[in-house]
Structure formats: structure tokens, C-alpha cells
Amino acid sequence: MNNRFGMEYGDKAVKAFAQSLEVQFKAPFLVFRNSGNEFCIITPSKESENKPDLFETTLKLALRYYEKNNNERPINICVGIANYPEHGSKKGKLVRCAHLANQWAKDTGKWLCYYQSDIEIAYLRRVKIEERLAIALTNKTLSMVYQCQVDEQGKILAMEALVRWKDDELGMVSPAEFITIAEQSDLIYKIGDFVLERSISEFVTMQQHSNTSLELAINISVMQFKSGAFIPTLLRCLQTYDLAPQSIVLEITESLFMDNLDNVVDTIKSLKSQGIRFSMDDFGTGYSSLSLLRNLPIDELKIDKSFIDDILTDPKSNSMVQSIIAIANSHNLSVIAEGVEEQAQFDILVDIGCKRFQGYYFYKPVGSSAVSEYLQQCK
Ligand code: C2E
Numbered sequence: 001m002n003n004r005f006g007m008e009y010g011d012k013a014v015k016a017f018a019q020s021l022e023v024q025f026k027a028p029f030l031v032f033r034n035s036g037n038e039f040c041i042i043t044p045s046k047e048s049e050n051k052p053d054l055f056e057t058t059l060k061l062a063l064r065y066y067e068k069n070n071n072e073r074p075i076n077i078c079v080g081i082a083n084y085p086e087h088g089s090k091k092g093k094l095v096r097c098a099h100l101a102n103q104w105a106k107d108t109g110k111w112l113c114y115y116q117s118d119i120e121i122a123y124l125r126r127v128k129i130e131e132r133l134a135i136a137l138t139n140k141t142l143s144m145v146y147q148c149q150v151d152e153q154g155k156i157l158a159m160e161a162l163v164r165w166k167d168d169e170l171g172m173v174s175p176a177e178f179i180t181i182a183e184q185s186d187l188i189y190k191i192g193d194f195v196l197e198r199s200i201s202e203f204v205t206m207q208q209h210s211n212t213s214l215e216l217a218i219n220i221s222v223m224q225f226k227s228g229a230f231i232p233t234l235l236r237c238l239q240t241y242d243l244a245p246q247s248i249v250l251e252i253t254e255s256l257f258m259d260n261l262d263n264v265v266d267t268i269k270s271l272k273s274q275g276i277r278f279s280m281d282d283f284g285t286g287y288s289s290l291s292l293l294r295n296l297p298i299d300e301l302k303i304d305k306s307f308i309d310d311i312l313t314d315p316k317s318n319s320m321v322q323s324i325i326a327i328a329n330s331h332n333l334s335v336i337a338e339g340v341e342e343q344a345q346f347d348i349l350v351d352i353g354c355k356r357f358q359g360y361y362f363y364k365p366v367g368s369s370a371v372s373e374y375l376q377q378c379k
Pocket residue numbers: 147161162163174175176179195219220221251281282305338339340341358359360361365
């Protein structure tokens with residue numbers, strides 16, 4: 001808000017919104033400002049007023065009230081709510097719960113959060129992961145595994161690099177969990193740099209065990225992709241390890257296109273002009289429209305595992321996969337199915353025209369030396 005309209009506007013907007021909160025939440029509600037655009041509300045015990053959706057409606061009224069009185073200008077706010085006496089009987093405890101709810105809303109990209117006891121547990125785990133991950137990055141204890149992608153004959157065409165983290169205290173932590181947390185801080189850039197460097201260097205060694213040229217698919221998170229350092233780092237790694245850009249496929253997700261579409265498309269075009277290709281990961285789960293797809297310079301659609309999971313039992317998943325393959329064909333894109341776990345799924349995918357596959361049915365993700373052995377055996 002400050003960035004778009006300036007500090008003065010930001011201050012005025014926050015004040016005006018605070019006033020509208022006071023209109024909607026009179027005593028015995030307690031409303032206070034945390035900092036910046038963060039507000040907390042302590043709610044009284046009345047059963048009828050103790051419903052999260054009611055607060056959402058009332059807060060939306062407050063927002064509406066604010067916008068109406070301020071020429072419909074937008075405002076970004078973040079609200080944490082705690083209830084008396086459910087979450088505490090003393091002011092200090094209630095304020096702490098409302099703060100936690102506020103923090104949780106911010107960390108998870110929401111504008112409103114109603115305190116629940118599991119937020120506290122999740123919050124503490126999040127803080128722990130951040131702390132331990134920073135140490136892991138300093139000590140370089142993350143590692144990479146690779147999952148091979150195959151054609152209809154089972155021939156290895158490519159491999160997807162997947163990051164792994166085994167922490168002394170936390171044990172194995174899934175990348176789905178720690179990448180999401182890292183994305184809230186600058187840890188994601190360090191992970192991104194590590195993944196590029198390590199996977200490219202290991203790929204070069206694995207490639208030496210094959211007599212056909214393979215591709216390396218690397219997952220790129222939204223923040224990493226949007227950082228100015230991304231292109232130079234990637235090109236530097238390719239140069240250092242003497243790898244042709246044509247070997248690289250970058251896996252991106254539809255969320256990348258949610259804002260600043262033009263900048264993102266420019267970055268993609270610039271990398272494509274160097275020979276790097278793009279795959280749309282988890283395709284079918286996001287919000288891509290056909291017209292968006294028409295304008296995106298991508299090369300491959302990667303059908304999300306959830307459709308493959310249900311392809312044998314759910315006619316809707318089956319027809320969705322058929323539609324994705326038809327879209328890919330008409331847009332001149334290649335298509336890969338991910339998460340293929342059994343022969344019957346593979347057979348049906350072949351029947352409906354899929355030509356590229358990844359999943360436990362073929363290969364599980366393994367370390368680079370195991371991939372080198374697979375490649376050696378295939379020679
Ligand atoms: P993704 O990119 O969609 O990766 C596919 C995930 O599905 C991987 O989980 C892979 O191990 C798993 N998978 C593949 N085939 C099968 C199968 O047949 N059955 C089952 N049950 N699972 C299968 P993983 O490694 O836990 O990664 C989860 C997500 O974390 C990835 O989803 C990706 O979004 C993210 N991620 C992983 N490594 C990286 C990375 O290096 N950088 C970034 N930015 N994100 C990463």
C-alpha cells in the first residue's frame with residue numbers, strides 16, 4: 001500500500017480503517033493495532049458473536065465502510081482474533097493469542113485469522129524449521145535426489161531434481177513443508193542457489209554415464225524466479241559446469257503468473273532465447289485459463305499427480321487428463337504425467353496419448369550415484 005500510493009496514503013488508510021473497525025466492533029469488543037497494517041480484536045464470550053464467519057462478514061463490512069468513504073481505494077490489512085474466555089481469561093494471554101493469530105495470517109498470506117490452539121503448535125514448528133534450515137544452509141547439509149522421467153518404452157529421457165533435508169533434531173522434513181516456510185524469508189534464495197549449483201554439477205556427472213543426451217528438470221519457486229539474481233546465477237552455474245542451456249527444463253507453477261505477468265513473461269522469453277525450456281508443474285490444480293496459456297511461452301504441461309491418482313476410478317479425472325492432452329496438442333506443447341504408480345495408470349495414459357511419464361512405477365527419487373548406475377545399465 002505504501003509502495004503503491006506513498007507513506008502518507010498508507011498512514012491515512014490505516015487510520016481510516018481503524019475508525020471503521022471501531023464502528024463495527026464497539027465495546028465489549030477490544031480492538032487494537034499491532035503494528036503497521038496489523039490489527040487485533042479480542043471478542044467477548046457471547047455465543048452468537050463467537051463465530052469466525054460472522055467476524056469475517058463484520059470485517060468485510062468494516063472494509064466496505066472504509067472503501068466507500070475513501071473513494072474505493074484499496075487497503076491491505078491483516079487481522080488476528082482471539083476470544084474471551086475460550087482462549088484465556090487474562091488480558092496478557094488474550095493479546096498474545098490475537099498476536100499469534102495475526103502473525104499466522106501474515107505468514108500464510110491471509111488477511112484474517114481466528115486463533116486456534118493448533119496455530120501455536122504450527123507456529124512453533126515454523127519458527128523451529130526456519131532456525132534449523134538456516135543452520136542447514138550454512139553447514140551445507142541439504143542434498144539432492146533425482147527422479148527419472150521416461151518415454152512409453154521406459155527409456156530415461158530426463159530427471160527431476162528434488163531437494164532433501166534431514167535435520168538432526170527434526171528428522172526428514174518434506175520439501176513441500178520447508179520450501180513453503182522458506183518462501184516467507186530470504187532462505188528461499190539460498191535454497192534456490194544451492195539447488196541450481198548442486199543439481200547442475202551432479203547432472204553433468206550423471207550425464208557422463210549415458211550415451212544419449214538427457215534433460216535436467218529443476219523446480220523454481222516463485223520468489224526465486226522473480227529475483228534479479230536468478231538469471232545470472234543460473235547462467236553462471238551452466239558456464240561453471242560447462243552445461244548447454246538446452247539440457248535445462250525449469251519447472252514453474254501457475255501461481256507465478258498471478259501478478260506482474262509481463263515481467264515474468266519477459267524473464268521466460270529471455271531464458272528461452274538462450275535455449276532453456278519451461279514446464280508447467282502441477283498443471284490442472286491452478287487457475288490457468290486457455291487465453292493465459294496461449295500467451296505463455298512454455299514448452300510442457302506436467303499433469304498433476306492428483307488426476308493420475310484418480311484416473312482409473314473417477315471419470316472426471318480421466319476426461320480432465322484427456323482434455324489436458326488435447327490442449328497440449330493444440331498448443332504445440334509436450335505433456336508429462338507425474339505420480340504414475342501402477343501399470344494400469346500407465347496403460348490408460350498411453351491409450352489417451354500421453355508420451356512421457358514420471359512416478360514410482362518407473363523410478364523413485366534417488367541420489368545421483370544410483371541414477372548413474374541406472375544409466376550405466378541402460379547403455
Ligand atoms: P513437485 O515438483 O510436483 O514434485 C513431485 C513430488 O511428487 C515429489 O515430492 C516426488 O517425490 C513425488 N512423487 C513423484 N512420483 C510419485 C509417485 O509415483 N507417488 C508419490 N506418492 N509421489 C511421487 P517431493 O520430493 O516431496 O517434493 C514435493 C514438492 O516440493 C515438489 O513437488 C516441489 O513443489 C517442491 N520441491 C521439491 N524439491 C524442490 C526444489 O529443489 N526447489 C523447489 N523450489 N521446490 C522443490
